[in-house]
Amino acid sequence: MRASRFFMPTLKETPSEAEVPSHIYLLRAGFIRKLAAGIYDFLPLGLRVLKKIENIIRKHMDEAGALELLLPILTPAELWKETGRWDVYGKELFRLKDRHDRDFALGPTHEETITDLVRKNIRSYKDLPFNFYQIQTKFRDEARPRYGLIRGREFIMKDAYSFDVSEEMAIKSYEIMKETYHRIFKELGLDYLMVEADVGAIGGKFSHEFVVLAANGEAHIVYCDNCGYAANVEAAKYEFELDKLPPEEEKPLEKVYTPDVKSVEEVAKFLGVDPKKIVKTLIYILDDGTAVAVVIRGDRELNETKLLNYFNALDAHLATQEELEKLGLIEGFVGPIGLDIPVYADKSVEDLHNFVVGANEKDYHYINVNIPRDFKPVEFVDFSTAREGDPCPNCKSPLKETTGLEVGHIFLLGTKYSEAMKAYFVDRDGREKPIVMGCYGIGVSRLMAAAVEQNHDENGIIWPENIAPFKLHILALNIKDEKIMKTAEEIYEKAKELGIEVLFDDRDLSPGAKFKDADLIGIPYRIVVGKTLKEGKVEFQKRATGEKELIELSKIDEMLKELAGG
RNA sequence: CGGAGUGUAGCUCAGGUGGCAGAGCACGUGCCUUGGGAGCACGGGGUCGCAGGUUCAAGUCCUGCCACUCCGACCA
Numbered sequence: 001m002r003a004s005r006f007f008m009p010t011l012k013e014t015p016s017e018a019e020v021p022s023h024i025y026l027l028r029a030g031f032i033r034k035l036a037a038g039i040y041d042f043l044p045l046g047l048r049v050l051k052k053i054e055n056i057i058r059k060h061m062d063e064a065g066a067l068e069l070l071l072p073i074l075t076p077a078e079l080w081k082e083t084g085r086w087d088v089y090g091k092e093l094f095r096l097k098d099r100h101d102r103d104f105a106l107g108p109t110h111e112e113t114i115t116d117l118v119r120k121n122i123r124s125y126k127d128l129p130f131n132f133y134q135i136q137t138k139f140r141d142e143a144r145p146r147y148g149l150i151r152g153r154e155f156i157m158k159d160a161y162s163f164d165v166s167e168e169m170a171i172k173s174y175e176i177m178k179e180t181y182h183r184i185f186k187e188l189g190l191d192y193l194m195v196e197a198d199v200g201a202i203g204g205k206f207s208h209e210f211v212v213l214a215a216n217g218e219a220h221i222v223y224c225d226n227c228g229y230a231a232n233v234e235a236a237k238y239e240f241e242l243d244k245l246p247p248e249e250e251k252p253l254e255k256v257y258t259p260d261v262k263s264v265e266e267v268a269k270f271l272g273v274d275p276k277k278i279v280k281t282l283i284y285i286l287d288d289g290t291a292v293a294v295v296i297r298g299d300r301e302l303n304e305t306k307l308l309n310y311f312n313a314l315d316a317h318l319a320t321q322e323e324l325e326k327l328g329l330i331e332g333f334v335g336p337i338g339l340d341i342p343v344y345a346d347k348s349v350e351d352l353h354n355f356v357v358g359a360n361e362k363d364y365h366y367i368n369v370n371i372p373r374d375f376k377p378v379e380f381v382d383f384s385t386a387r388e389g390d391p392c393p394n395c396k397s398p399l400k401e402t403t404g405l406e407v408g409h410i411f412l413l414g415t416k417y418s419e420a421m422k423a424y425f426v427d428r429d430g431r432e433k434p435i436v437m438g439c440y441g442i443g444v445s446r447l448m449a450a451a452v453e454q455n456h457d458e459n460g461i462i463w464p465e466n467i468a469p470f471k472l473h474i475l476a477l478n479i480k481d482e483k484i485m486k487t488a489e490e491i492y493e494k495a496k497e498l499g500i501e502v503l504f505d506d507r508d509l510s511p512g513a514k515f516k517d518a519d520l521i522g523i524p525y526r527i528v529v530g531k532t533l534k535e536g537k538v539e540f541q542k543r544a545t546g547e548k549e550l551i552e553l554s555k556i557d558e559m560l561k562e563l564a565g566g
Numbered sequence: 567c568g569g570a571g572u573g574u575a576g577c578u579c580a581g582g583u584g585g586c587a588g589a590g591c592a593c594g595u596g597c598c599u600u601g602g603g604a605g606c607a608c609g610g611g612g613u614c615g616c617a618g619g620u621u622c623a624a625g626u627c628c629u630g631c632c633a634c635u636c637c638g639a640c641c642a
Binding site for chain 1: 635642
């Protein structure tokens, strides 16, 4: 490709809207442009990268026996109503009406659509298993699109759905996808982790996320260097056994005056006790309106995902001051003793002795509280958010914490969708049974951003070789110099003949501008044809390391062949 | 959805107290120049986000709306 005939509008300055490296460089280097919040054009350079990523995914999905198809983006509301997600999905679902006033949605994911296809065409256990996938644009009306391609409202996703006759078989399909995802992310050349994850609103039995490690990631994960355990903090188990305080003799319960002392820190300081012996009482209002109290040790943070899962709720929020007042409670002094709403306890409170709680009376706390003498929780449950330093649930070593970008997520769905939509098959025993499903997503356009987050320097992008828009960048530094142009043209033609994807900068620009653009765009290998030609040499450079090597003209063929082969 | 902010040339931005619409970069033409975003000269380019109001006069003041960005909540 000749740069003079190519569309790669680069920007010298950072557009004011961009804050993170992937957004900045993808805009500046001419890979994407914004149309509206969270909606982007993919320019020729961007599309080339996208296609590379897609083809790597496609190759491994095909090898794993998955079948590619293409489902409609426009989906009728009836389908969503069958599974209840027309209501549950909420404002994130882009909705529209046709001329007859019928409701439709732009697909944010395709469990309903694929399940409809399968239920209409699968009758017997002999027809199964299947794994279908597609690579397609998805729509989600995000509350807050941000960071360019990282969180868009329109984005490209590979989604796959497996259909099996039993949970045992479905787990096999799931394991195959897990392995396939490892192969895909390895070939993409990214530093990633597979972590245990929460199933979230999509539902299902268990799930794993694939997270590309990046400073600007929205996923918080904990991992263990010792045994390899890794999990999203939402899903990570809290190994409370190793975090217990030593046992103590129970002391008599006492109410103490604590004027205007509310937060854990204030109470700990005022009473001169370890924050681990202050117990917070949090009042949550579940989506059905019921109030529950959760007690948790002062140094732990409650994990709302674990709370939602335990109560099987879709939504819950901390009680507001008004709601507390309605329940007769005083903010800052809420406690479990004598409370008439059910009290659930985090495991961090189990075996805790002589601790402090609010007294449900303004400016008073109880000290020397003990379970079950002073109050009795309904159950001890793991509600804690995992954090750095917590013991690993497998091997007890201290966990480490990091952030990353979720680029893949796999779920063992079970029969949630097949039952809701009556996708049954007749089994060997003549009985009708729901198909057991799994679903597997990869954020294709997000991966492009993730690759840049992980591979850039202060001058621009450094593409991993397998997804770079071109492999070789030839720079002719002065197009008015006939010798330079002739040599550069020859190298360009040879590279093309060898099947190397090559971008030839034959534009009439100053050398500086060409170097700056080349660094910005980030093509892995570069040949510079310029003043060294007087000595019969051209320069060979690697974008990643910046290392330069002078190559004799006679050795160029050899070098290109090596590039083409490698 | 709550809080904060921004909106002026393609981009980055300047335009106290209301009084002729600006700069740098980019773009066009010519000259000159070619190893890290060169130089000179001339030139083109504007619904000052939109609507309404106050005023002799609004980019500037007032009201409403829209868009975008950031923080938070939310997020297969």
